[in-house]
Amino acid sequence: MMTKPCIISVAITGSLPQKKDNPAVPISVSEQIESTQEAFEAGATIVHVHVRGDQGQSSSDPERFLAFKNGVNKHCPGMIVQFSTGGRGRESELRGGMLHHRPEMASLSTGSVNFPGMIYENHPLLIDELAKKMLEYDVKPEIEAFDLSMLYNVEKMVKQGLLKSPVHVQFIMGMPGILPANKEVLKFQIEQLNKVLPDATWTAAGIGRHQLTLNNWALELGGHCRTGLEDNLRFDKDRLASSNAELVTRVAELTTEYGRTVATPAQAREILSLPASH
Numbered sequence: 001m002m003t004k005p006c007i008i009s010v011a012i013t014g015s016l017p018q019k020k021d022n023p024a025v026p027i028s029v030s031e032q033i034e035s036t037q038e039a040f041e042a043g044a045t046i047v048h049v050h051v052r053g054d055q056g057q058s059s060s061d062p063e064r065f066l067a068f069k070n071g072v073n074k075h076c077p078g079m080i081v082q083f084s085t086g087g088r089g090r091e092s093e094l095r096g097g098m099l100h101h102r103p104e105m106a107s108l109s110t111g112s113v114n115f116p117g118m119i120y121e122n123h124p125l126l127i128d129e130l131a132k133k134m135l136e137y138d139v140k141p142e143i144e145a146f147d148l149s150m151l152y153n154v155e156k157m158v159k160q161g162l163l164k165s166p167v168h169v170q171f172i173m174g175m176p177g178i179l180p181a182n183k184e185v186l187k188f189q190i191e192q193l194n195k196v197l198p199d200a201t202w203t204a205a206g207i208g209r210h211q212l213t214l215n216n217w218a219l220e221l222g223g224h225c226r227t228g229l230e231d232n233l234r235f236d237k238d239r240l241a242s243s244n245a246e247l248v249t250r251v252a253e254l255t256t257e258y259g260r261t262v263a264t265p266a267q268a269r270e271i272l273s274l275p276a277s278h
């Protein structure tokens, strides 16, 4: 039944330095481009990116985002670049400050949620403002759904004209404060998405050790997969992942077990209703 190609999205670099960081996490823009190229060659067709400053700190520098996009466009033909507008370690007024560089996609959270030890705050006005900027610069949002309520907010925003159909939603699971990595909950979210936005596409992402679990469930349930060192630093409980490409390779190999294939850049673009080339 399921012969549909799976888009593999790679989240190469987390927004904040982590306590137990993995030296394989690319920090400088040139490291990020190199890591992305390896992941692209392993099968990833979307790269989700946060940029970092010279000391490895979170950064909102639009020029770094632009340099990354240019490098990926050059070295990874057809790959879709997705800028993060995520808030950890960034001031809210700077979170959309690079959208004028027109990445093909950008992340957009449609609600606030608690993360371990912090509030991931997305004020209603900020959500609308980011959505408007994405419309203005022709950027397709990837909706980051940390909670079920965020899905219904998407439905409302589509009705208001703040989001264009078909939308692409990412279900994120498996961290304290957000939805747990629970298959019944994922299935329920997919059912609801299919009801309220029947033409939407979806990806699932699991945090930490749940990454591989969500990769399996997404393949089984007909969705798309996200992997990468932003969400998970380990290959398994015994060792750290050696690269983003290693995590992508693992998902690419899994696709055959579910009768799926790895989406090519052209297929990914078709599935997401993005232009064939840029």
Ligand code: ZN
Pocket (backbone or CB within 6 Å): 011, 015, 048, 049, 050, 084, 086, 230
């Ligand atoms: Zn991110």
